[in-house]
Amino acid sequence: MRSSLSQTTFEQVYPNIAQWVKSCGWIEIGQDDCNRSMARALDVGGMAWEGKAKYTSLDELLRDLENGLIAWQKENS
Numbered sequence: 465m466r467s468s469l470s471q472t473t474f475e476q477v478y479p480n481i482a483q484w485v486k487s488c489g490w491i492e493i494g495q496d497d498c499n500r501s502m503a504r505a506l507d508v509g510g511m512a513w514e515g516k517a518k519y520t521s522l523d524e525l526l527r528d529l530e531n532g533l534i535a536w537q538k539e540n541s
Contacts, residue, residue: 480533512536
């Protein structure tokens with residue numbers, strides 16, 4: 465039985481993250497010993513955006529990444 469709720473896609477919620485991954489570069493999410501941030505957006509030129517060391521939720525991290533990529537695109541267009 466199908467739900468009457470509409471399905472929202474990742475691309476609809478985070479269009480700039482989706483566009484980045486499809487055409488600009490890649491995203492790294494997670495903690496490791498080599499990076500101080502929990503999330504990074506990179507391209508062939510290196511680090512385009514770097515997030516905070518900690519987030520209260522994955523949703524907060526993704527919103528910060530989305531907004532960071534919006535700012536990066538404005539600065540680099």
